[in-house]
Amino acid sequence: MGKIVYPYIPNSVPEIKEQMLKELGIESVEEIYKEIPKRLRFKGKMNLPEPLLSEYELRRHVEELLANDKDCKKFLSFLGGGTWQHYVPEVCDTINTRDEFLTAYVGAAYADHGKYQAIFEFASMLGELLDFDVVSTPTYDWGMAAGFAVRMAARITGRNQVLIPKTVSPDRLLCIKNLCKPYIEVKLIDYDKDTGLMDLEDLKKNISDKTAAVYFENPSYLGFIESQGEEISKIAHDAGALLVVGVDPSSLGVLAPPSHYGADIACGDLQPLGIHMNAGGGLAGFIASRDEEEFVAEYPTQLWGITETTKEGEYGFGDVSFERTSYASRENAKDFLGTQTALWGITAGVYLALMGPKGMQELGEGIMQRVAYAQKKLNEIPGVKTPLFNSAHFKEFIVNFDDTGKTVAEINRKLLDFEIFGGKDLSKEFPELGNSALYCITEIHMKSDIDRLVDALKKILS
Amino acid sequence: MAKVKIRENYHQARWDEPIIYELSTPGERGILVPQPEREIREEAGDILSKLPENMLRKEKPNLPEISQKHVLAHYLHLSQETLGSNLNNDISQGTCTMKYNPRINEKLATLIHEVHPLQDESTIQGLLSIYYRFEHMLKEISGMDKFTFQPGGGSHAVYTAASIIRAYHESRGELEQRNEVITTIFSHPCDAATPSTAGFKIITLYPNEETGVPDVEALKEAVSERTAALFITNPEDTGIYNPIIDEFVKIVHEAGGLCFYDQANANGMLGIARAREAGFDMCHFNVHKTFGTPHGCSGPGTGALGVRSHLAKFLPVPTVEYDGEKYYLDYDRPESIGKVRGFFGVAPVILKAYCWTMMMGADGLREVAEISVLNNNYLQKKIEAIDGVETWYAEGRRRLEQVRYNWRKLYEETGVGTDDIMRRIGDYGIQHYWTSHHPWVVPEPFTLEPCETYSKADLDEYAAVLERIAEEARKDPDFVKASPHKCASHVIAKPEELNDPSKWALTWRAYLKKHKKEEPSLG
Numbered sequence: 001m002g003k004i005v006y007p008y009i010p011n012s013v014p015e016i017k018e019q020m021l022k023e024l025g026i027e028s029v030e031e032i033y034k035e036i037p038k039r040l041r042f043k044g045k046m047n048l049p050e051p052l053l054s055e056y057e058l059r060r061h062v063e064e065l066l067a068n069d070k071d072c073k074k075f076l077s078f079l080g081g082g083t084w085q086h087y088v089p090e091v092c093d094t095i096n097t098r099d100e101f102l103t104a105y106v107g108a109a110y111a112d113h114g115k116y117q118a119i120f121e122f123a124s125m126l127g128e129l130l131d132f133d134v135v136s137t138p139t140y141d142w143g144m145a146a147g148f149a150v151r152m153a154a155r156i157t158g159r160n161q162v163l164i165p166k167t168v169s170p171d172r173l174l175c176i177k178n179l180c181k182p183y184i185e186v187k188l189i190d191y192d193k194d195t196g197l198m199d200l201e202d203l204k205k206n207i208s209d210k211t212a213a214v215y216f217e218n219p220s221y222l223g224f225i226e227s228q229g230e231e232i233s234k235i236a237h238d239a240g241a242l243l244v245v246g247v248d249p250s251s252l253g254v255l256a257p258p259s260h261y262g263a264d265i266a267c268g269d270l271q272p273l274g275i276h277m278n279a280g281g282g283l284a285g286f287i288a289s290r291d292e293e294e295f296v297a298e299y300p301t302q303l304w305g306i307t308e309t310t311k312e313g314e315y316g317f318g319d320v321s322f323e324r325t326s327y328a329s330r331e332n333a334k335d336f337l338g339t340q341t342a343l344w345g346i347t348a349g350v351y352l353a354l355m356g357p358k359g360m361q362e363l364g365e366g367i368m369q370r371v372a373y374a375q376k377k378l379n380e381i382p383g384v385k386t387p388l389f390n391s392a393h394f395k396e397f398i399v400n401f402d403d404t405g406k407t408v409a410e411i412n413r414k415l416l417d418f419e420i421f422g423g424k425d426l427s428k429e430f431p432e433l434g435n436s437a438l439y440c441i442t443e444i445h446m447k448s449d450i451d452r453l454v455d456a457l458k459k460i461l462s
Numbered sequence: 463m464a465k466v467k468i469r470e471n472y473h474q475a476r477w478d479e480p481i482i483y484e485l486s487t488p489g490e491r492g493i494l495v496p497q498p499e500r501e502i503r504e505e506a507g508d509i510l511s512k513l514p515e516n517m518l519r520k521e522k523p524n525l526p527e528i529s530q531k532h533v534l535a536h537y538l539h540l541s542q543e544t545l546g547s548n549l550n551n552d553i554s555q556g557t558c559t560m561k562y563n564p565r566i567n568e569k570l571a572t573l574i575h576e577v578h579p580l581q582d583e584s585t586i587q588g589l590l591s592i593y594y595r596f597e598h599m600l601k602e603i604s605g606m607d608k609f610t611f612q613p614g615g616g617s618h619a620v621y622t623a624a625s626i627i628r629a630y631h632e633s634r635g636e637l638e639q640r641n642e643v644i645t646t647i648f649s650h651p652c653d654a655a656t657p658s659t660a661g662f663k664i665i666t667l668y669p670n671e672e673t674g675v676p677d678v679e680a681l682k683e684a685v686s687e688r689t690a691a692l693f694i695t696n697p698e699d700t701g702i703y704n705p706i707i708d709e710f711v712k713i714v715h716e717a718g719g720l721c722f723y724d725q726a727n728a729n730g731m732l733g734i735a736r737a738r739e740a741g742f743d744m745c746h747f748n749v750h751k752t753f754g755t756p757h758g759c760s761g762p763g764t765g766a767l768g769v770r771s772h773l774a775k776f777l778p779v780p781t782v783e784y785d786g787e788k789y790y791l792d793y794d795r796p797e798s799i800g801k802v803r804g805f806f807g808v809a810p811v812i813l814k815a816y817c818w819t820m821m822m823g824a825d826g827l828r829e830v831a832e833i834s835v836l837n838n839n840y841l842q843k844k845i846e847a848i849d850g851v852e853t854w855y856a857e858g859r860r861r862l863e864q865v866r867y868n869w870r871k872l873y874e875e876t877g878v879g880t881d882d883i884m885r886r887i888g889d890y891g892i893q894h895y896w897t898s899h900h901p902w903v904v905p906e907p908f909t910l911e912p913c914e915t916y917s918k919a920d921l922d923e924y925a926a927v928l929e930r931i932a933e934e935a936r937k938d939p940d941f942v943k944a945s946p947h948k949c950a951s952h953v954i955a956k957p958e959e960l961n962d963p964s965k966w967a968l969t970w971r972a973y974l975k976k977h978k979k980e981e982p983s984l985g
Contacts, residue, residue, distance in 0.1 A: 004825070004826070004829075006822075006826060006829060008561070008562050008564065008754075008821075008914070008915065009826075009829060009830065009833050009914045009915070010915075010916070010917035010918070010920075011833050011836065011837060011914070011916075011917060011918055012829055012833060012914075016917075016918055017833070017836065019918070020836055020837075020840045020918060021836070023840060023843070024836075024839055024840060024843060029832040029835060029836050031860075032835045032836070032839055032860045032862070033734060033835070034860075035703045035705065035859060035860050035862065036703055036705065036734065036735050037705050039708070039739075040705075040707070040708060040735050040739050040740055041734065041735055041739070042605075042733060042734060042735055042736050042739060045733070045824050045825075046602045046603060046733050046824040046827065046828075047602050047824075048599055048602055048603075048819075048823055048824045048827070049595075049599075049820065049823070050823060051820060051821060051822055051823025051824075051825070051826055052820050052821055053821065053823075053826075055564075055566050055821075058566065058570075058817055058820060058821055059566060059569075059570065061820065062570045062573070062592075062813070062816075062817060063570075063573070065588045065591060065592060066573050066574070066588040066589065066592075067588070068587065068588060069573075069574075069577070069585060069586050069587065069588040069589055070581065070585035070586075071574070071575075071576040071577045071578075071581075072576045072577070072578050072581075073576045075581075075585070077578055077581075079578040079580045079581065081580060082579075082580075082804050082805065083578065083579060083804065083805065085576065085578065087496065088575075089492075089493050091492075091493075091530065091533060091534050091537075094534065095534075095537045095538075095541065096758075097568060098538075098541040098546075099546045099548040099549060099563075100541040100542065100544040100545070100546040100549060101541050101544055101546065101758070101759055102546060102548070102563065102568070102756045102758060103546035103547040103548040103549070103560075103563050103756045103757060103758075104544050104545060104546040104547065104757065104758075104759045105547065105555055105558050105560065105757035105759065105760060106555060106558065106760065106896065107544075107545055107554075107555070107893045107894050108884065108885065108888075108894040109951065109954075110885060110888050110894065110946045110949035110950065110951055110952070110953070111474060111544075111545040111888040111893055111894055111946070111949045111950065112543075112544050112545060112759075112893075112894075112950075113540075113543045113544070113949070113950035113951040114479075114539070114540035114541055114542065114543030114544035114950060115540075115544045115759045117479065117481070117540050117543070118537065118540045118544075118759075119759070120481075120968075120969075120970075121481065121482045121970070123968060123969050124481070124482075124483065124969040124970035124971065125482070125525055125526070127968075127969035127970075127971055127972075128523045128524040128525055128969075128971065129523045129525070131523075132969075133968065133969055133971055133972040133975070134968045134969065134972070135968065135969060137760075138761070140614040140615070140618060140802075140803055141614070141803050141804050142804070143801065143803065143804055144618075144802070144803065171801055171804055171805075172804070174779075174800035174801035175800070175801050175802060175803065175804075177800060178625055178799055178800045178801065178802060179659075181625070181628065181660070181661065182628070182637075182660075182661040183661065225513070225514070225517055227514035227516065227517050229516070229517070230516060252519065252523060253519065253522070253523065254510060254513070254518070254519055255513075255517055255518070255519055256516065256517050256518060256519050256520070257519070260519075260520075261516065276575035276576060277575070277576060277577060277578050277579070278571075278574060278575060278577070278808070278809055278810050279574050279577040279578070279579045279586070279589060279805070279806075279809035279810075280579035280804055280805030280806055280807070280808075280809060281574075281762060281807070281808040281809040281810045281811065283614075283803065283804050283805070284762070291963075291968070291972050293963040296963065296966075296968075303968050304968070305960050305966045305967050305968050306481075306967050306970070306973050307954055307955070307956065307957075307959050307960060307965075307967075308954070308955050308956070309951055309952040309953060309954055309955055310944075310952045310953050310954075310955045311951075311952040313478075314478065314951055314952060315481065315951070316951055316952065316953075316954040316955070318954055318957060318960045319960065320960045320961070320966045320968060321960070321961055321966070322960075322961075323961075326617070326651045326652060326654075326655030326656075327651055327899065327900065328900050329655075329900070330651045330654035330655055330658075330664070330666070330900075331654040331655055331657075331658035331664035331666075332658075333651075333655050333658075335655070335659045336617050336621060336651075336652055336655035336656045336658075336659050337617065337655075338615045338616050338617025338618060338620075338652055338765075339614075339615035339616055339617070339618075339748070339750065339757065339760050339761045339763045340614065340615055340618075340760060340761040340762075341614065341758075341761040341762045342758055342759035342760040342761050343758030343759055343761065343762060344758075344761075344762060346537075346759060349482075350533065350537055352525055353482055353492060353525070353526055353528060353533045353536070353537075354492030354493040354528075354530065354533050355492065355493065355495070355525065356490070356491060356492060356525050356526060356527045356528070357522035357523050357524065357525045357527065358491065358522070358527075359491065359492070359493060359494075359495050360522075360523055360525065361519075361522055362495040362497070363495050365509060365510060366495060366496070366497060366498050368506070368509045368510070369498045369502050369503055369505075369506035369509050370498050370502055370506075372505065372506035372507075372509055372512075373498070373501075373502040373505045373506055376505060392512060392513050392514060392517070412582065413582070416582055416584070416585070421578065421580075421581055421582070421585075424580050443495060443496050444496075446496075446499065447498070447499040447501060447502050450502075
């Protein structure tokens with residue numbers, strides 16, 4: 001075989017390469033690489049697998065690697081806990097696979113006008129869902145968004161402590177803790193064992209003039225709805241702290257947004273809004289707040305605003321308060337920014353535009369109806385208790401198996417034989433909840449799916 | 463020689479597209495939601511009435527109401543008003559490595575669309591093997607001992623590196639003492655911003671006016687018992703390779719600091735030189751640059767962070783391991799910094815990068831590197847032939863994969879600056895170029911990176927267009943200053959409003975409030 005001409009490298013054609021070298025007056029590329037001293041050069045050839053040069057061979061290889069994997073279409077899944085299986089409208093995929101959006105990057109708002117408008121519209125629609133006037137460009141994920149929001153609160157208040165209920169997502173807590181280092185203390189607040197709700201006495205005991213923010217999630221990681229928003233907000237604000245609330249936007253067609261019970265900053269994840277789970281790769285965070293200068297000044301992300309161009313009647317877009325960002329101000333910026341999750345933000349915008357107000361309301365209501373049905377049916381299985389908390393739930397809830405004589409791990413292993421992914425095992429994260437799993441039900445679950453789960457559990461537990 | 467084609471008659475789509483709220487007609491639906499079956503509805507009853515009263519949303523969210531065809535058309539219009547790199551001669555976005563993003567990889571990534579990351583490990587062995595295999599490749603390419611793919615972008619990986627450095631010094635009881643990070647002005651802004659976020663003070667080195675890289679003396683002056691780490695790019699944004707980088711590393715190591723190599727853009731270095739041989743403790747790759755995955759209008763991407771073995775215990779959880787029979791996720795890492803993102807990173811990006819690298823192999827990667835520096839040197843010769851262009855620093859030395867040029871002379875002669883030319887180039891069907899990160903140490907800068915994706919004809923076209931614009935600047939400077947003329951939109955009329963709290967509007971509702979427009983009719 002002669003010299004390979006790579007389809008992705010037009011100038012790998014030997015004659016062209018020669019011609020270009022000649023134009024430069026050099027014999028080989030090595031004359032350019034002379035810039036790197038010999039002692040720093042890599043000697044020899046990298047030990048990599050033989051290449052799969054043709055597209056066909058590559059496709060075969062990857063399809064074979066993944067042939068025995070399962071997904072939540074092949075299996076019936078009740079997994080949630082940070083990313084959730086919702087229906088992804090075809091138009092969402094049509095738009096985010098367009099090469100125009102897929103392969104653009106940091107081009108300015110003239111040739112990339114559409115990118116700016118799509119992100120601005122995403123922010124506008126999410127702003128309506130949240131009832132807030134400021135929404136960030138999409139950030140990494142909920143955990144990072146929560147950490148950034150806490151850092152914003154610390155800068156706004158000049159304080160260095162955040163209070164978080166113990167029901168917070170353990171993974172998000174790890175993100176928040178790392179982002180809070182070394183300046184902000186993270187202190188955990190007890191929860192009511194009967195309802196899951198924040199223990200307000202413990203909150204009052206711990207809040208002080210050191211507290212920058214109280215942060216909680218709604219619906220909580222454990223699925224219940226924290227209904228004491230106003231009380232928590234009052235306790236926080238009376239102490240001079242801010243209230244930061246993490247929220248699942250798919251709940252906001254039916255649930256009150258955090259701004260309605262006093263949140264100063266909201267954050268959360270966009271993945272439920274038309275983005276495939278992608279094995280966790282669908283996560284995309286957001287931060288939102290009122291349009292107050294002292295808040296806007298503390299955002300670490302880019303913020304894209306609407307304005308007018310020199311052409312009458314034409315909208316234009318640009319960076320708002322760019323000096324805040326690390327692109328402008330390096331170490332003097334508000335935290336840092338970089339490549340985050342813009343494509344998922346555009347996708348979430350498409351989703352909200354398709355769903356409209358009625359769609360979001362029906363989505364929320366339908367999920368809650370299915371959850372109520374599932375809870376009732378699961379409860380009828382001897383030894384199974386759900387929900388564990390005496391509270392309203394949105395799309396996730398705890399199923400306790402203490403009285404079944406089997407562990408969640410055992411049950412989930414057996415469920416695989418029925419081609420079912422059982423709920424996430426909570427026994428390590430929350431040992432005090434006993435032998436419990438976090439089940440997730442969304443609009444994708446039909447009655448027959450729920451019944452199938454119940455039947456399988458009955459067989460496994462009998 | 464073939465005549466160089468300039469797209470004289472180009473015009474971008476300009477749809478004069480309304481804001482999505484202006485397309486709303488009360489009652490229209492874009493998609494219907496699957497309704498629960500009758501038995502479920504009957505069982506659940508009036509579910510909303512069971513919500514605590516204060517938690518019930520009182521009014522429906524003010525989202526637009528639009529039929530599906532009109533939503534689709536709107537976003538197709540917006541996409542046509544966006545110049546993705548697969549569409550254009552995107553040599554423009556220097557430092558960003560805008561290479562071709564293969565369609566096949568997009569197709570293959572759909573295979574994991576509906577995978578949940580918490581699925582039983584036995585059901586994702588194939589996906590985990592891709593993680594493991596790609597990690598092996600990056601270890602070979604960098605010489606590092608272990609990688610994490612959890613960070614969702616380059617800056618995120620650099621932040622993770624800063625977190626690991628903090629954990630390292632903390633584990634040795636030296637964190638209070640070692641609170642300074644040294645970087646250079648031509649390293650990416652995140653090399654200053656992320657260690658600062660992690661709690662370090664930043665010392666920035668500036669280049670020697672002649673060599674274009676900082677002097678050893680400047681580094682020695684900055685290094686002390688307070689040094690936690692060096693964060694540095696090489697070649698820097700200028701394209702100049704620092705030939706004594708190993709000496710820099712040695713000086714920092716001798717003072718007890720660690721060395722992080724920002725290899726966001728490693729395109730010219732594949733198979734040529736590695737972080738290990740220069741002595742670095744850690745490095746990172748932007749896989750959405752060097753490894754061929756799309757930039758997505760700015761993410762999702764991945765910053766693959768590699769470390770030498772002495773730092774492996776600090777990596778975020780989980781890591782992907784193989785016990786000889788099966789792949790598994792290891793959460794049992796007590797000295798880990800914790801997490802910087804949910805689950806185990808942006809899996810489809812890793813899958814696509816694995817595909818891209820598998821198609822290249824060792825020889826192909828080497829070809830990528832060689833062609834990218836060849837393209838760059840060829841383009842540089844053409845660009846520097848344009849009257850009004852200069853390249854500062856290190857005269858006579860060759861640049862590797864990119865060059866920071868400047869229009870200082872042209873600006874002094876015509877008053878047309880780099881921002882004007884940046885806008886004007888869009889009128890020729892070419893993405894607006896990247897000027898420079900801030901601050902502009904070089905006046906009127908622009909940074910081009912003609913990676914291996916671009917043909918000789920692309921390079922010729924690019925140089926010809928810039929030459930044309932330089933001529934335009936001399937003939938009719940106001941025309942260039944008023945550009946773009948043929949892009950999807952025009953120059954902003956009042957840029958100062960974007961910094962004015964009483965005028966800026968980050969959402970449509972804010973715009974309506976501040977600019978006193980009428981509410982769109984909702985019937």
